[in-house]
Amino acid sequence: MSDKPNLEEVTSFDKSKLKKTETQEKNPLPSKETIEQEKQAGSS
Known part of the structure; x- marks a missing residue:
């Protein structure tokens, strides 16, 4: 086996x-x- 692969x-x-x-x-x-809507929904 050699170090070089067979191409x-x-x-x-x-x-x-x-x-x-x-x-x-x-x-x-x-x-x-979507991220902003979820942030607002989570904080209210």
């Missing part, structure tokens, strides 16, 4: 065989408006 598989990889997927954010951060 043969990477260079011959065919991207056209991959399926197109849509990424969706599972836990999006709240907007500034």
